Amino acid sequence: MNKISCLVIVLLSFALLGNAKIVQVNKSIITHEHTFLLKTIELQDTKTICCWSVKSRMPQTWVCMTRGAYLEGEGGHKYGFVNSSLPMEPERVALAENECLDFTVEFEYISKHVQSIRYYSNDSFYINDISLTGNQSNAKSSSEIRLQELFELSNNGDAEAQMELSYCYDSGYGGLESNFADFMYWMEKSAENGYPEAQFALALVYDAKQNFVKAFDLCKKAAEKGFVDAMYKVAYCYSSGTGVAQNYYNAVEWYKKAMANNHSWAFNNMAYLYFEGKGVPKNTQKAFELVDKAIQIEPDEPNFYDTKGELLLKVGDTENAIKTWDILKRLSPDYAANENTVFTQYMNELSVNTGANQKSQHVESLFVVIISNENYKYESKVPYALNDGESFNLFCRNVLNVPNTNIQHITDATYNDLKYSVKWLEQIIEAYKGDARVIFYYAGHGIPDESQKTALLLPVDGNGTDPASGYSLSKLYQSLGTLPSKSVMVFLDACFSGTKREGGMMASARGIAIKTKATTPANNMVVFSASQGDQTAAAYDDKQHGMFSYYMMQKLQESKGETTLGDLFNYVQDRVQKQSVVVNKKVQTPTVLSSPTIGDDWKSWKLK
Template sequence: MKGIFAVILIFALAGSMVGCMTPLTDAARRGDIQQVKALLDSGANIHEAGGDPSLTPLNWAIAYRHFDTAKLLIERGADVNRVGYIYTPLIHAVQAGDIAFISLLIEKGANVNQSDGLGITPLMWAAHDRKTAIVYLLLEKGADLEYAIIACEKNIMYWWRSSVEACLAALKPIKAKQDKIAQQKEKEQEIARAKEIEMLKAKEIEMQKAKEMKEIIKEVVAETAKTQKQETKSSVIQSDIDRPSFNQSERIMRDDDLAVIIGIEGYQSLPKSDYSYDDAKLVGDYVKALGFKPRNIELLLDERATKSAIEKIIKTWLPNKAKPESRVFVYYSGHGAPEPKTGDAYIVPFDGDPNYLSDTGYPLKSLYDTLAKLQVAEVTVILDSCFSGAGGRSVLAKGARPLVMMTEGFVLPQNIAVLSATLGTQISTSSPEKGHGIFTYYFLKALKDGKKTIAEIYEYIKPLVEDEAKAINVQQSPSINPEPEKLKGKFGLRK
């Protein structure tokens, strides 16, 4: 109520002080646009106070609704935010109710949230006067709705209760509508975020499933490849040596005895070594039947038998496991190759290349040197391979010729014996009828038939291998190092 009395007093004083006005403020109050132009042209101060000391020419023109005069003053540089005693030009315009002029003031920089001397903003005056169109215009231009509602609720301007209620009745529904829109928008954003998260989760699940499916396909392909390698023998060819069985009384192997079995049939980039996979797998079954513990058997087949894998087993696994009383059994079935320049013999790993043997092959000399350093009771080496480069289980560098003579025989320690499939210049052959390499077949048959030592096995299989090789027009004679006479009673595999 005090605010209303203050406003009435302002205009009462303004009316009583007309005689104190300057020529410019008087002309603006009267709306004499020509006089205003003339006075401004003659140098009158556009912001000079007159009548009421704080009321500028712009405030007078708007208060008395002389909008053409007010536009002229704005065009000539009048400050659109200068307070006239209490009110700003924008509040005067809101009270006048001219939307077009309000828009002009805002366009020229009038602050929509600048309050009067009592803290009343243009929006509050528009709501108080129930000027709905102006309320929405001011809100559109950035008027602070929340401040206006709080100020009205606290009645900082000392309005009549009905005036306060009018202000709140105009503003609160708008606030409620805005809040509802904001809540709806937030809800929509939450739903959108939830959908996005769900899509990301679904994508992750899909990617994981694709990865798992890829692994499954990879495993199936690998298993199929293995099955294809074995299907001829397992489904068609049955041999009399395929199922090893030894009584406890026939076993001599102890807990510390070790076996390394390597078989490579399908090479990474070389022709197959027929039946080497099956031969090695069956030898693995035999050593288990002979009493070797599964934990002491290393079986490397095809793609597992890389150069690095072979070196790791021979150079690290064996020395770490070996004990002074251990018997060591080493079997290899696969390609061998000679180095053309030196005549040195190499085992060809799964990833080996006969053109680069020094880098990709495993030297037979290195095998024997490592085995010789083992502090063990006995080492038995069985080689179903050949190293002449003349064919069979042997390969040769491109452009090289098979060697007529191999490097001189290795001098082996007394605790090592080597039984090989061939003599130096021969080739190791296989039997499609038996589904095995000829040498490995008769080696295992000798064990099954009761031959106990390497020397006994050699004497048993030598004529049998030679005869079967001759039947297919091949020369193949097993060899043993050292001489059989020196091995009598030693290097036993069974009782």
């Protein structure tokens, strides 16, 4: 192309631009996520250009050009879409919160005799009556029109519209001022009028406020109307005892209803119930089938691989647990590195890829009872007690290599469960005639017998006001220490002062912490306790464990069970004393008691 030709094109471009008519519009469409502003419309001799800006109103959003956009003039004449600087769907552009982006949308040429037009992208994104003469007093955006419709419908009792209006107040849709009181007003109206989605949404609000009874009631109403997410939530509440008395049979009933609607999380949670035999007959094969079904429905959900890995570890299938761990790490590195679950903590802390699957010979003469009591009938929950028990169980199976038949792991143990497990250990010790090694681990509430100043383990069906419903430490020590054995090692992540793991006093306490008298172990017995005197055996929320159990397991896993009990105690006491002050703002000092028979010999003992 020569210089003369270039000059002609430049002059022609200036001439065309000079003939363009620019119409000021400045009309907004305010959605739940974005504010779109149509700034101007350029009426050129060959095309029409709509100049927009968009601002994100959420932490991260995406925008794209939808197909089917057009302009519509008088008489219904449509001017077709030509091009846009925005990418066409399914491609999209990411925006951070408050980030703005200018873009243009080109349409076919509009005659300068047209007085007004309609901009249309889809049924929820349009602007009516845009004047091409400059006066935009009659222009109405889709968000304005929808808000007007919602107010009319809501005031006339339309439950679906009331719920939608509630969300508009939450997000500021259409330019509404974000207002929690108005959000709650319309959501409650919708729920009162029987709209199940609103009942479920309101249940989540009350759940966040820790009004679990109200949340469950609303969830149940929504579930009975067939709202699938509510079915799952009702099942979860029955299973965990949140807002309603714990009932595994009712949990199974509602999980099955959610599963009939292909709810992936229902399959995942039912896997646990089958694995543990809660509300259904224990069936390990069925448990794995269910978690595999959850993965099939939602293959990108890391929680389901976490569940499968945990179950594999529990049955001692470390090889397949490692394979599942590798899938989880590829799928979600962040989840694998940062989530504090039984599976992720075990796999991260144990270095399983460098020999955890190379098992040593089973330790046939080591017997273990693990009691993890979290969900109490008459007292508050013990946060993370189930996690503590699961972690210790996995350690015993996969590091100490204790046979499954040598481990009694009881979750949420009743008085009879405790009594049976101790009796089982008594029979083992007697049968092995001095050759048995015994570990007794307990995480849960402890209570004081105020009249006797003695300490009691509290089963989940026990009441802190009734010492007779507890299992006394002196009875435990006597039962396990009377007969000859190689060693009896007791680990108690509980306090016996009437305080709770998360702080404060148990409901049954009189508001003061009680100091109990120390009970002396017998024969070859050593006892590690999470705290002393009137202190609290506190939780470590960031790690989702009791603080004592977390540091004990950390040392045991790092050493692969080879640390001596003396080194273990020094490590746990040092870490807990320091971290409890930093994290929980209170002193917690783990203690150790040994029988006079062994003196300091216990310091050289090992769990492995």
